[in-house]
Amino acid sequence: MSSPQFPDWFTMHKILFVDDDPTELAALQTLLRAYRRNWQMTFCQSGPEAIQQMAENKFDVVVTELKMTGMSGAELLRYVRELYPDTVRLLLCSQAEYSELFNSVGPAQQYLTKPCDPELLYDVVNRTCLLNERLAQTGLRAVVSKVDALPSLPAVYLRLVDELRREDASVDRIGDLISKDLGMTAKVLQLVNSSFFGLPVHVKDAAHAAALLGLNTLRPLVLTAGVFRQLEKSRIPAALLEKVMKHSMAVGCLAKRLAEIEGMNRDDSDNALLAGILHDIGKLVLAENIGRDYSIVTTAAEITNLPLEQAEHDQFDTSHAEVGGYLAAIWGLPQDILEAIAYHHDPSGHPGKKFSGVTAVHAANALVNEAELLESESELQRPTRDRLDHSYLARLNCTQSVDLWREIALQKRAAC
Structure with missing residues (x-):
C-alpha cells in the first residue's frame, strides 16, 4: 500500500488508538503502517491508559473500540469530549452496533465499522480534522463569544x-x-x-x-x-x-x-x-x-x-x-x-x-x-x-x- 499524496490542506495529525484486545490492536498497527509518514500514532490497551496519555500529550484524534472491559469506548469519548472538546472522536464498532448508533446523538463524531478499511479511516480522520479546523477559526470564535443562548436539542x-x-x-x-x-x-x-x-x-x-x-x-x-x-x-x-x-x-x-x-x-x-x-x-x-x-x-x-x-x-x-x-x-x-x-x-x-x-x-x-x-x-x-x-x-x-x-x-x- 502506497502512502497517499498530501493535498494542499494536509497537516500531520497526532492520533491515539485504543483497543483492549492486544491482537486487534497489533493488527490495526500493522494495517496502518503505511501511514507512519502521515500521522503520529500512539496505541493504548485501555481507557485509563488513554486518559494518562492525553494528560501527557496533545492528540488531534482519538479512535477507540466501542466494547472494552472496564471503561467502554463511549465512556472514554465522553471524557474526551468534556476535557478536550477540540479533539476529534471516532468510534469503531460492529456492523450491527453501527446500524444502531448511526442516527444517535452521542460522544463520537463518527462511527466506523470493523474491520476498518485503512483508506476509509484516513479519509474520515482528515475530513473530520479539516472541519474542526474550519470551526476553530478566530472569526467564528469571536462571534460565538457574543452569543448569549443557543437553541437546544428538543x-x-x-x-x-x-x-x-x-x-x-x-x-x-x-x-x-x-x-x-x-x-x-x-x-x-x-x-x-x-x-x-x-x-x-x-x-x-x-x-x-x-x-x-x-x-x-x-x-x-x-x-x-x-x-x-x-x-x-x-x-x-x-x-x-x-x-x-x-x-x-x-x-x-x-x-x-x-x-x-x-x-x-x-x-x-x-x-x-x-x-x-x-x-x-x-x-x-x-x-x-x-x-x-x-x-x-x-x-x-x-x-x-x-x-x-x-x-x-x-x-x-x-x-x-x-x-x-x-x-x-x-x-x-x-x-x-x-x-x-x-x-x-x-x-x-x-x-x-x-x-x-x-x-x-x-x-x-x-x-x-x-x-x-x-x-x-x-x-x-x-x-x-x-x-x-x-x-x-x-x-x-x-x-x-x-x-x-x-x-x-x-x-x-x-x-x-
Missing part, C-alpha cells in the same frame, strides 16, 4: 432517537411519544402537511405522519419543529423566521430528492434532508444574538447585490454556514450533517471526491435560490442567479446531472 427528539434505536420501534409508540407535547405535535403536522411533501391526504396526527413518511423521515422533522418552536419565542422578527423556515424546508426536501436519485442510501438521504432544513440555522442564531449588526450586514448585502455569506465574512470573518456547523457540532449531530451545513456555500473546501450530503445541500440551496429569483420581478438579479460551484461539481463528475437537478427544483417550486 427533549422529544432525544426520546425519539432512543425509540428508533430499538429493534421493535413502532409507529404507534412514536406517535404517542410526540403527541404528549401538543405544541410539538402541531408544529410537526404543520411541516408534514406543507406543500413541500406533497402528500395526497391531510395528516391528522403524529402516528399517521410516521406511517406515511416513515420513522426515519419523521426524525428530522421533530428536530426541526422543536428548534423552530424555540426560536418563535426569541427576538428574531417573525417575517425572517418564516422566510428562513420556508426556504429551509424547500432546500431540505430537494436535497433529499437529489440524494435519492444519485444513489445515496436511506440514512444518508434522511441526513441530507435534515442538513438541508438546518443549513441556514446560523442566520437565525446571528439574528437573535447580534441582531442590530447582523441586520446592517444583510441590508448592505441586498443593496449591493453581494452574496450574504461574503458580506458576513467581510464584517465578521465568518458566516452563517460556519455558525450553523458549530451549533450542529454542539448538538452532536452526525459528521455528514455538520459538513453539509458548514460547506453549503463553499463545497470546494470539502475534500470529498464523490456526491455526498455536502453536494446535495449545496446544489439544493443554489437551485432553490435560483428558482426563487426566477419569480422575482427584478431583471437585474437574474444574471447573478447561478450560485452553483461548477468547479466543485466538475471535480465530482456531476456536471452532467445539473440540468436534471434544475428541472426537479423547478418542478418542486411550481408545486409549492
Whole structure:
C-alpha cells in the first residue's frame, strides 16, 4: 500500500488508538503502517491508559473500540469530549452496533465499522480534522463569544432517537411519544402537511405522519419543529423566521430528492434532508444574538447585490454556514450533517471526491435560490442567479446531472 499524496490542506495529525484486545490492536498497527509518514500514532490497551496519555500529550484524534472491559469506548469519548472538546472522536464498532448508533446523538463524531478499511479511516480522520479546523477559526470564535443562548436539542427528539434505536420501534409508540407535547405535535403536522411533501391526504396526527413518511423521515422533522418552536419565542422578527423556515424546508426536501436519485442510501438521504432544513440555522442564531449588526450586514448585502455569506465574512470573518456547523457540532449531530451545513456555500473546501450530503445541500440551496429569483420581478438579479460551484461539481463528475437537478427544483417550486 502506497502512502497517499498530501493535498494542499494536509497537516500531520497526532492520533491515539485504543483497543483492549492486544491482537486487534497489533493488527490495526500493522494495517496502518503505511501511514507512519502521515500521522503520529500512539496505541493504548485501555481507557485509563488513554486518559494518562492525553494528560501527557496533545492528540488531534482519538479512535477507540466501542466494547472494552472496564471503561467502554463511549465512556472514554465522553471524557474526551468534556476535557478536550477540540479533539476529534471516532468510534469503531460492529456492523450491527453501527446500524444502531448511526442516527444517535452521542460522544463520537463518527462511527466506523470493523474491520476498518485503512483508506476509509484516513479519509474520515482528515475530513473530520479539516472541519474542526474550519470551526476553530478566530472569526467564528469571536462571534460565538457574543452569543448569549443557543437553541437546544428538543427533549422529544432525544426520546425519539432512543425509540428508533430499538429493534421493535413502532409507529404507534412514536406517535404517542410526540403527541404528549401538543405544541410539538402541531408544529410537526404543520411541516408534514406543507406543500413541500406533497402528500395526497391531510395528516391528522403524529402516528399517521410516521406511517406515511416513515420513522426515519419523521426524525428530522421533530428536530426541526422543536428548534423552530424555540426560536418563535426569541427576538428574531417573525417575517425572517418564516422566510428562513420556508426556504429551509424547500432546500431540505430537494436535497433529499437529489440524494435519492444519485444513489445515496436511506440514512444518508434522511441526513441530507435534515442538513438541508438546518443549513441556514446560523442566520437565525446571528439574528437573535447580534441582531442590530447582523441586520446592517444583510441590508448592505441586498443593496449591493453581494452574496450574504461574503458580506458576513467581510464584517465578521465568518458566516452563517460556519455558525450553523458549530451549533450542529454542539448538538452532536452526525459528521455528514455538520459538513453539509458548514460547506453549503463553499463545497470546494470539502475534500470529498464523490456526491455526498455536502453536494446535495449545496446544489439544493443554489437551485432553490435560483428558482426563487426566477419569480422575482427584478431583471437585474437574474444574471447573478447561478450560485452553483461548477468547479466543485466538475471535480465530482456531476456536471452532467445539473440540468436534471434544475428541472426537479423547478418542478418542486411550481408545486409549492
